[in-house]
Amino acid sequence: MVQLTEKQKELIEKFGVIQEQMGLAPAPSRVNSLLTISDENELTFDDIRETLNLSKSATSNALHVLIALDRIGYKTKSGDRKKYFYSKLDQWKSKFKNDILALNGYIEMMKEIAINRNPETIEYNQKLDELTNFMEYFIEETVKIIDKWGHK
Amino acid sequence: MVQLTEKQKELIEKFGVIQEQMGLAPAPSRVNSLLTISDENELTFDDIRETLNLSKSATSNALHVLIALDRIGYKTKSGDRKKYFYSKLDQWKSKFKNDILALNGYIEMMKEIAINRNPETIEYNQKLDELTNFMEYFIEETVKIIDKWGHK
């Protein structure tokens, strides 16, 4: 069980809501908030379950979701069967990059739409092309930006 | 009623799924796909409703959602009470910019978390700071990139 100040509890909810708006379910949002805001570096399954008043299943599922998203990790200690979960803050750069690169799928879709359009709708086809070009430019430049930060 | 080729129908579903994965509901996704893929520049309410086999309410709501998101627009013709809906492809640049700027809210949250952490958890606090700095850098540079495209 983790002892939290009122302020910390408030921040967990506030940050939780922000993460919900980004598409994460309520329980995983709260778990990730707790791991980000708590002053303990590592929390156990039961610390999390008790502190957030979640069921075992909700806790287990939330942790698996967050691990799949690479937002948290866990370590083990020899002679101790418990897992110690912690917030990963350093995956952000690669996460940003992956999100940006995911736009490539969208671009492929745009290209497929473009080649299947009536060539006579010139104006619209041009806009589609422009959008595709912009997105390709955007991805390329953004990846450069991210990589530049690494070399500072 | 809009006549579509099999290929177009296939693309509408495919693009529809992509948009669902981006958080849009099924009906708005299909409507936006139709307006993007159809060779007609403008479609009426009933064109959309009939082509996609949607109810009037679903059609109406989907169109309102897409208008609120600025993904589509409509024009009117004098002496004609119908609305002619069309896909907006040119809002993308400003949409990208807005999405990027929305990260500022996330940064504010990170800062609030940072000032409320125990100052003794030095390593973690440093990572939080780094993340915040990276995000500020990312926003600034990305906005520059987007603006540069406009001046080509």
Add this chain to the structure above:
DNA sequence: TTTTTAGTTCTGAAAACGAAGAACTAAAGA
């Protein structure tokens, strides 16, 4: 004035989602 057109708004029902509780499993301890 009544009817038609072009939608909008209001239920209600089906489906999908999220979390609780209980049953289960695998490893360690007694």
Add this chain to the structure above:
DNA sequence: TCTTTAGTTCTTCGTTTTCAGAACTAAAAA
């Protein structure tokens, strides 16, 4: 071997989402 620990998986249930159908509205036409 039996029990405890540390979680995982399965089932169920309450919400929320999404859409259809019906009732409604406002403007134009008849």
